[in-house]
Amino acid sequence: MKTSKTVEILVGAFVAAALLALFFLAMKVSNLGTLDTSDTFEVVARFDNIGSLKVKAPVTMAGVEVGRVSSIGFDQERYQAVVKLAIYRRFDRIPDDTFAKILTAGLLGEQYVGLDPGGSDTFLEEGSEIEITQSAMVLEEVIGQFIFGKAKEEKQ
Amino acid sequence: MRQGQEVSVAGSRPPDEPVLVKIRGLHFSRGDRKIFDGVDIDIPRGRVTAIMGPSGTGKTTLLKLIGGQLAPDRGTIEVDGLNVHALGRRELYRLRMRMGMLFQSGALLTDLDVFENVAYPLREHTRLSESMLRKLVLLKLEAVGLRGARHLKPAELSGGMARRVALARAMALDPMMIMYDEPFTGQDPISMGVLVKLIRQLNDAARLTSILVSHDVAETCAIADLVYVISGGRVIESGPPEQLRESGSEWTRQFMQGLPDGPVPFHYPAPALEADLFGEAA
């Protein structure tokens, strides 16, 4: 048995190292470090089809993450998906006629919301709605359209 | 020390009651094997009482029953007026503080040195200052002659020394009684002599009650005031050692004098030799 002082120091070092490892996992490996949930404002966008968009999917502008999808709902009267986007508060100069579309990262990757800025002088704020949206591309529909188009071409 | 108060709090009888441990109608069995089948024993206060019997008669079990580590099937054990097996956990532990037990192996804590082993019960049960504790421990170690060995680890001690350290530890809380489990087994003649002397000395100097479980007839008879002989789950005979040596019972005489043949036969029960050697194999 080592002296009690050495034992105490080693146990302290062990616990400290393990907590450091946990901190590393939380901040550097997982999304806890990049998550700032408190400082956001929420805007709404309606889509005809959101494909496989999920809550927490990134919202990007020019490829930069400016927010996250905070909730996805369904409007029974207009048969549209209601997507709430939590935009980080530091991006407070996004025009309110911005164009939102659902894009896919890579060929088979996850879907995210991309914003294209409009030209308005007024900016998005808590509760505003993005009017112009483009639905997700659904692979079957794209292929369907492609084949349909080909068939038409050949007819002509 | 607080020990003095504990006696008057926990003991419901006046301390001059001559019988310290009173065992009545004790039945105990392990699995299908009956170990005690109605045993009555009285252990007088301030004396050395030996409980003897052949190996496997449950002598150690008896000590564990007195210490409350095992519970009897039937019968009662009273220690200082308290029924051991009717006590709650807290009272039982308070009673155990007043009992010391010396295990066959010594049962020292292997990761503590000799000093810390003796200090252990004091640290657990009292709030003595460090210097007071040191003095007490050294006194206890002096009493068993091992003050110089205080920094040794249990692994460095011989069997006899380990038992002496364990004895010092059992004495640490100044108990009213000490139970010895086979203290002489496997000792060389010198350490045997030391232990015999120590047990008697401690008993008389500290006004203890000693219960000694053993099958070493000569050593035990040298120090015991009273001997109980147990066999087959019953008390065969009891009395002062001199009386038992000249006992009318042939069995007792065989045991006390270590005769190879007698009521306990030399041969394990078997068919006749001739039949076994020359008869048909079954």
Place this chain on the structure above:
Amino acid sequence: MTEVLARLGAGWILAVRHLGRSLLLLLRILEGVDELLLRPRLLVEQLFSVGVLTVLIIAVSGLFVGMVLSLQGYYILSQFAAESALGVMVAASLLRELGPVVTALLFAGRAGSALTAEIGLMKATEQLSGLEMMAVDPVRRVLTPRFVAGFIAMPLLAALFSALGVLGGWFVGVGLLGVDDGTWWVQMQARIDWNEDLSNGVIKSLVFGFVCTWIAVFQGYNSVPTSAGVSRATTRTVVHSSLAVLGLDFVLTALMFK
């Protein structure tokens, strides 16, 4: 035929009796926790033997498991031109499964068996009885600190394992195989969720820590007090703990990652 049935029944009765006994022991161990808080020294000593002494094997294994994961993952992912997801793959498998499970298996082999052997030997050499006769409850004094230390040490060890695994994977993926450093970390951060992946992994290792140390102290306390008995108990600790960890991992995974 009836003999087979009888033997089966006897086996069941024995198993149920063991379970009941271990549950009772667990209750007694947990009863002692408040007393332990008054003596943090005991806990520190046990954290040393259960935690610190296990760090080396955990650290080395974590590092190598991460490196191998990265190497294997790279060959498969590169066939789909998806090397950028290598970090995600390594981190996700470590945090969700390998970290808690492999740590628990190693823990059972290193710390669990040592616990059983120590307690079993204390029983065989009458130290536990000796404590009892000194009016010290061996369950509270010996088992509780060891149990709590194991419960605390397991998630800490698992965190070390996973963190070093990620670093080992990074070393192979980024350092040797040429995956882009930025891609490795950014993809990982984007796809590993602290709640879904990290917290669930920690919960797993808490459960494993509870079960492994429970098994270890029970086997030690319940061992036959001879050298053969203690060695059998040690083997049982490793076997039972490993099976319990793998079985529980399946159940927990099914409950957590729907």
